[in-house]
Amino acid sequence: MVxxxxxxxxxxxxxxxVWEAIFLRKIPKVNWFYTLGSATLFTAVNQAVTxxxxxxxxxxxxxxxxxxVQYITTQIPxxxxxxxxHHWGASAMVVLTVLHMLRVILLxxxxxxxxxxxxxxxxxxxxxxxxxxxxxxxxxxxxxYWGSAVxxxxxGAAPVIGEWVLRVVRGGSDLSAVTLARFYGVHVWVLPAxxxxxxxxxxxxxxxxxISAVPQREDEA
Amino acid sequence: xNDKKKLDRRGFLGFATWAIGGIIGAGFGIPxxxxxxxxxxxxxxxxxxxxxxxxSKVELGTPxxxxxKIEKQTGWITNEEEVSVYVLTENGRDFVAMSNICTHxxxxxxxxxxxDVFFCPCHNAGFxxxxxxxxxxxxxxxxxxQVKEEDGQLFVLGG
Ligand code: HEM
Ligand code: FES
Numbered sequence: 001m002v003x004x005x006x007x008x009x010x011x012x013x014x015x016x017x018v019w020e021a022i023f024l025r026k027i028p029k030v031n032w033f034y035t036l037g038s039a040t041l042f043t044a045v046n047q048a049v050t051x052x053x054x055x056x057x058x059x060x061x062x063x064x065x066x067x068x069v070q071y072i073t074t075q076i077p078x079x080x081x082x083x084x085x086h087h088w089g090a091s092a093m094v095v096l097t098v099l100h101m102l103r104v105i106l107l108x109x110x111x112x113x114x115x116x117x118x119x120x121x122x123x124x125x126x127x128x129x130x131x132x133x134x135x136x137x138x139x140x141x142x143x144x145y146w147g148s149a150v151x152x153x154x155x156g157a158a159p160v161i162g163e164w165v166l167r168v169v170r171g172g173s174d175l176s177a178v179t180l181a182r183f184y185g186v187h188v189w190v191l192p193a194x195x196x197x198x199x200x201x202x203x204x205x206x207x208x209x210x211i212s213a214v215p216q217r218e219d220e221a
Numbered sequence: 222x223n224d225k226k227k228l229d230r231r232g233f234l235g236f237a238t239w240a241i242g243g244i245i246g247a248g249f250g251i252p253x254x255x256x257x258x259x260x261x262x263x264x265x266x267x268x269x270x271x272x273x274x275x276x277s278k279v280e281l282g283t284p285x286x287x288x289x290k291i292e293k294q295t296g297w298i299t300n301e302e303e304v305s306v307y308v309l310t311e312n313g314r315d316f317v318a319m320s321n322i323c324t325h326x327x328x329x330x331x332x333x334x335x336x337d338v339f340f341c342p343c344h345n346a347g348f349x350x351x352x353x354x355x356x357x358x359x360x361x362x363x364x365x366x367q368v369k370e371e372d373g374q375l376f377v378l379g380g
Contacts, residue, residue: 046249049249049253050249053253053256053257056256056257057296064297064298067297067298068296068297070297071296071297075259075297076256076259076260077255077256077259078252078253078255078256079256079259081252082252082253082256
């Protein structure tokens with residue numbers, strides 16, 4: 001019965017072809033370093049799930065941000081777990097993204113025909129770092145505030161336009177409610193949307209081109 | 222999977238992937254549910270005795286208004302809320318405490334002493350001294366609080 005419904009649907013939707021293309025595709029004999037991208041993808045899903053859960057209680061204004069975060073960690077059951085997963089997952093994602101990139105570099109996987117996969121990867125790295133930077137301010141405690149004050153001031157060091165860029169980043173000359181609101185907006189809307197778009201292209205190319213094999217010595221190849 | 226055939230490597234890995242995936246999914250799903258429904262699981266805040274003031278302030282046979290503030294906790298926010306209670310006594314010993322909220326649509330009623338009536342300005346309702354509906358649309362008498370007197374002080378049960 002289930003099979004009949006599944007077949008009926010597949011005949012019209014064709015999902016088994018998609019499934020095969022994604023999960024049953026042929027790959028060369030590779031090693032564990034080739035799982036680093038999937039590991040990064042897993043942390044990305046973790047960040048999305050736990051991040052969405054955090055927005056159920058978090059309020060991005062100076063008078064509520066800190067209290068709402070404390071409320072999540074101390075009053076809501078499993079709140080400590082959800083926040084902890086998001087907090088540590090953020091660091092894990094940066095580390096894994098960099099390791100994944102290193103494997104791509106060291107095994108020469110960025111070469112023809114995978115240059116575009118690499119380009120999208122560069123932007124993905126920027127997005128991951130952007131997530132970390134904007135997310136750091138959101139708890140609005142002393143560490144968040146002063147960390148972001150110092151972090152954002154780096155923008156001001158650029159010649160000529162630095163001062164102006166800094167004002168754009170902060171939404172004014174100092175850290176304020178405006179800064180918190182825009183960091184939040186970037187963290188939960190701009191960056192996730194960009195991540196989905198670029199990751200979509202990245203994964204499409206990985207599947208379409210197929211992943212590279214481990215490079216061999218000339219005489220063995 | 223075919224029961225008769227021995228579980229091969231491919232079948233085992235496929236099964237293990239689903240099993241581990243299921244465990245991870247439950248590891249996220251179950252805490253997520255607890256986290257989402259938490260505010261609804263919180264038991265209603267217990268009622269407390271709220272001190273209104275000295276019982277001697279109540280005039281015999283005249284509803285007397287007491288106003289006091291209570292603290293309400295919602296999420297991480299503590300709010301001050303005003304509680305207004307009309308207290309009536311005929312003998313100085315037995316007290317009736319009535320809410321000043323109209324039972325029609327929630328406006329505030331006011332005691333008009335020269336007409337001997339609680340008046341609600343919203344839809345011209347009148348309540349008698351004991352809270353019974355005298356005129357207008359309200360469906361039931363004014364709500365009453367449980368009330369007690371201790372050391373000359375009046376308390377109502379609310380929250
Ligand atoms: C959000 C971060 C990222 C995710 C989730 C991600 C995910 C993946 C996945 C699942 C693969 C399949 C092969 C593998 O796992 O090694 C892959 C391949 C690839 N990635 Fe990423 N990636 C990310 C960031 C990057 C970065 C920062 C770069 C480099 C700048 C990069 C460049 C590549 C390239 C060139 C391939 C093709 C490798 C091959 O065909 O062997 N990726 N990526
Ligand atoms: S609310 Fe009081 S009469 Fe309608």
